[in-house]
Amino acid sequence: MLKRIDLMGSPNLGVYILVTNEVAIVPKNLEESMEEVLKEVLNIDIIKTSIAGSNLVGALAVGNSNGLIVSPYTFDREIELLEEAGINVIKLPGKYTAIGNIAIANDNGAFVSPLLSDDSINLIEDILDVYVERKSIAGLNIVGSLANITNKGALLHVDTSKDEIKFIEKTFKVPADTGTVGRGNVLVGACSLANSFGALVPQETSGPEMLRIEEVLGFLDD
Numbered sequence: 001m002l003k004r005i006d007l008m009g010s011p012n013l014g015v016y017i018l019v020t021n022e023v024a025i026v027p028k029n030l031e032e033s034m035e036e037v038l039k040e041v042l043n044i045d046i047i048k049t050s051i052a053g054s055n056l057v058g059a060l061a062v063g064n065s066n067g068l069i070v071s072p073y074t075f076d077r078e079i080e081l082l083e084e085a086g087i088n089v090i091k092l093p094g095k096y097t098a099i100g101n102i103a104i105a106n107d108n109g110a111f112v113s114p115l116l117s118d119d120s121i122n123l124i125e126d127i128l129d130v131y132v133e134r135k136s137i138a139g140l141n142i143v144g145s146l147a148n149i150t151n152k153g154a155l156l157h158v159d160t161s162k163d164e165i166k167f168i169e170k171t172f173k174v175p176a177d178t179g180t181v182g183r184g185n186v187l188v189g190a191c192s193l194a195n196s197f198g199a200l201v202p203q204e205t206s207g208p209e210m211l212r213i214e215e216v217l218g219f220l221d222d
Helices: 032-042 076-084 118-128 162-172 207-216
Strands: 002-004 023-026 045-048 061-064 067-070 089-091 103-105 109-112 131-134 147-149 154-156 176-178 199-201
Touching (some): 002 032, 002 207, 023 032, 032 045, 032 199, 061 103, 067 076, 067 118, 089 118, 103 118, 109 162, 118 131, 147 162, 154 207, 199 207
Parallel strands (some): 002 199, 154 176
Antiparallel strands (some): 061 067, 103 109, 147 154
């Protein structure tokens, strides 16, 4: 299922919310109507929390079905809430806080920015239980903002090269291709949400963009 929606008037869905195949981790002030949309489209449970005291949950965390990596400034009470929900969660060591902007994962693999250290990569591999590649996309380090990758497909920044697409397909073990959301917005990771069951895109997303997203993320055969 694919649905157009804005979040509190913003198209930056992936900045505020993190989704896996099991859960959506959302800001504490998320409206109940938006919770219902998430449940309907993505077939997931909802966990409401801040990360490091911020509502920018999607920018401050990255995860898959195996675990969650969060900002080094995440509060202990936030960690405890996530652990009580059955999530294996750990803080990212080092100075980088917006891990959701510089890393992306599905249940088969992960990409992280070349900025991250070997220790950080080893930790991510351990918690998410996937092999991690240190690589940019389209010459940029904000890989989490440039791609939306599920267990069925990978939607990528329009300037992603053919060689990068092939490498992404090999790493994440899904078909991959480029596209936009919100009438030409190339930050498809920051401005959309998706898992194996569905996707949410900004209200301004055009019909041709919707069709492209359905094709790339593998929903046309559902």
